Amino acid sequence: MSAHDKHPPPQLAEFLQQHGVREVECLIPDLNAYPRGKALPAAAFAAGQELRMARAVAIHTVTGEFPDYRFYGERDPDMRLVPDYETLKLVPWATEPRALVINDCVDLDGKPTAISSRNILKSVLARYTERGWSPVVAPELEFYLLAQNPDPNQPLTPPIGRSGRPEYGQAGFSFGALNEFHGFFDDVHRALAQLGIPGDTFVHELGPSQFEINLVHGDALKLADLTFLFKYTLREIGFRHGLYVVFMAKPMGGKPGSSMHLHQSVVDRAGANVFSEADGSPSAAFRHFIGGLQHCLPELMPLLCPHINSYRRFAKHMAAPVNLSWGYDNRSVGLRIPLSGPAARRVENRIPGCDANPYLALAASLAAGLHGIENAIEPGEEAHDNVFYQDNVCSTLPCSLEVALDAMAHGKLARQLFGDEFVAAFVAAKQVELDSFQLEVTPWERRFLATQA
Numbered sequence: 001m002s003a004h005d006k007h008p009p010p011q012l013a014e015f016l017q018q019h020g021v022r023e024v025e026c027l028i029p030d031l032n033a034y035p036r037g038k039a040l041p042a043a044a045f046a047a048g049q050e051l052r053m054a055r056a057v058a059i060h061t062v063t064g065e066f067p068d069y070r071f072y073g074e075r076d077p078d079m080r081l082v083p084d085y086e087t088l089k090l091v092p093w094a095t096e097p098r099a100l101v102i103n104d105c106v107d108l109d110g111k112p113t114a115i116s117s118r119n120i121l122k123s124v125l126a127r128y129t130e131r132g133w134s135p136v137v138a139p140e141l142e143f144y145l146l147a148q149n150p151d152p153n154q155p156l157t158p159p160i161g162r163s164g165r166p167e168y169g170q171a172g173f174s175f176g177a178l179n180e181f182h183g184f185f186d187d188v189h190r191a192l193a194q195l196g197i198p199g200d201t202f203v204h205e206l207g208p209s210q211f212e213i214n215l216v217h218g219d220a221l222k223l224a225d226l227t228f229l230f231k232y233t234l235r236e237i238g239f240r241h242g243l244y245v246v247f248m249a250k251p252m253g254g255k256p257g258s259s260m261h262l263h264q265s266v267v268d269r270a271g272a273n274v275f276s277e278a279d280g281s282p283s284a285a286f287r288h289f290i291g292g293l294q295h296c297l298p299e300l301m302p303l304l305c306p307h308i309n310s311y312r313r314f315a316k317h318m319a320a321p322v323n324l325s326w327g328y329d330n331r332s333v334g335l336r337i338p339l340s341g342p343a344a345r346r347v348e349n350r351i352p353g354c355d356a357n358p359y360l361a362l363a364a365s366l367a368a369g370l371h372g373i374e375n376a377i378e379p380g381e382e383a384h385d386n387v388f389y390q391d392n393v394c395s396t397l398p399c400s401l402e403v404a405l406d407a408m409a410h411g412k413l414a415r416q417l418f419g420d421e422f423v424a425a426f427v428a429a430k431q432v433e434l435d436s437f438q439l440e441v442t443p444w445e446r447r448f449l450a451t452q453a
C-alpha cells in the first residue's frame with residue numbers, strides 16, 4: 001500500500017451487488033485521453049484487488065504504437081492502476097450491468113507516474129492548493145454527428161437528413177436539425193444524467209450536423225474527468241445509433257472546426273474570485289493570468305492542439321481564433337473575457353480544439369496562468385476591435401504540429417512546468433504519429449500533382 005491507495009469504501013460491495021454489476025471497467029486516459037485499461041470482475045474490484053498495466057499504455061499513440069522504449073523505461077515496467085472511487089459510475093450504455101472507474105497511475109516505487117496526463121493536471125492543481133486557491137473551469141465541447149465511414153479515402157459527411165442535405169444549408173442554431181437526432185440525444189441526456197454530468201446549454205452549432213454542449217463549471221480535475229467520460233459516452237451511444245460522434249478539430253475542409261473553449265477563474269479558501277478586488281474591479285492576478293497565457297501558450301501549443309489535424313481549424317472565416325490577443329466580449333481574440341459581474345470574472349481560452357486531451361489542455365492553460373501570476377507578467381494591450389485577420393496564425397502561434405512540437409521540445413517552459421520525462425515522452429509519442437502521417441499521400445496531392453508537378 002502506498003499513500004495513493006484508498007481502501008474500497010465500505011458500501012462499495014453492496015452498491016455493486018445491488019445493481020447486479022458483473023465487471024468494472026478500470027480506465028485511464030492515455031496521452032490523447034483515449035480510454036484504456038482493464039476490466040475486473042466486480043467481486044475482485046470490491047475486494048481491492050491490485051491492478052497493473054505496462055507503463056507504456058499511458059503513452060499509446062492514436063496509430064497504436066509506442067514511442068521509443070527509453071521514454072518509458074528499457075524494461076517496459078508496470079505501473080499500478082489505483083481507483084479513484086469517487087469516479088465510480090454505472091456504465092449507462094451497457095446491456096449487462098457494468099460499472100466504470102477512473103484510475104490514477106502509480107509507479108511501483110509509489111511515485112505518481114510522470115507520463116500520465118491525469119497526474120500532470122493533479123500536479124498543476126497542487127500548486128494552486130499550496131496557495132490556498134482552486135481553479136474553477138467550464139469546458140464548451142463542440143462535435144459533429146457524421147455518417148459512419150469505413151473508407152478513410154472518402155470524406156466524412158453528415159448523415160443524410162435535414163442537417164446534412166445541402167439544400168437545407170447550414171443548420172446553425174436551429175431546432176429543426178436538433179430534432180432530427182432526437183433518438184440519439186434522448187439517449188445522451190439519459191446517459192449524462194446517470195453519469196452525473198451536468199450539462200448547461202446545448203445547441204446546434206454553425207457546421208452541418210455540428211453540436212455544442214457546455215458543461216456546468218466546477219473543480220478542474222472533476223471537469224477533466226467528466227469531459228473524458230463525455231467523449232467516451234457520446235462515441236459509444238453514437239455507434240449504437242449508426243453514427244460517428246467526431247471530436248476531431250477539423251473533420252471536413254471548408255466547414256467550421258470544433259473547439260474546446262475553456263472558461264477559467266480561480267477562487268480562494270473563502271470562495272472569493274481572485275480575479276476581482278473587493279470593490280469589484282479586475283485584480284492584478286486577473287491581468288497576470290492573461291499575461292501568463294500570452295507568454296506561455298506558444299510553447300505549450302501541442303497540449304491544446306495535439307494532432308496534425310488540429311491546426312487545420314485555424315482557417316479564416318470559421319470563428320476559430322488565430323491569435324493570443326485578449327478583449328472583453330470579443331470573439332475575434334484567442335483570450336475572450338465574457339462580460340460578467342465580479343464573482344464570475346473569468347478568462348475564456350478559445351485556442352484548444354475539441355480533439356485536445358482535457359487533462360492536458362486544462363493543465364497547460366492553468367499552469368500558464370499561474371506562471372503569469374507568479375512572475376507578474378503584464379498582458380498586451382486590450383483588443384477593442386475585430387482582430388481576426390490582423391494576424392496570421394503563424395505570426396503569433398505555431399501553425400503546424402511540427403512547428404509546435406519543436407517550440408515545446410526546445411523551449412524551457414514545458415519542462416519547467418511539467419517535468420522532463422513527461423515532455424520527452426509526449427514529444428516522442430507525437431513524433432511517432434507525425435512519422436506515420438508522412439507515409440500517407442493525400443487525395444489532394446494525387447489530384448493536383450500526379451499530372452502537373
Ligand SMILES: NC(=O)CC[C@H](N)C(=O)O
Pocket residue numbers: 142256257258259313318319320321331350
Ligand atoms: N462557438 C464558437 O465560438 C465557434 C468556435 C469555432 N467552431 C472554433 O473552432 O473555434
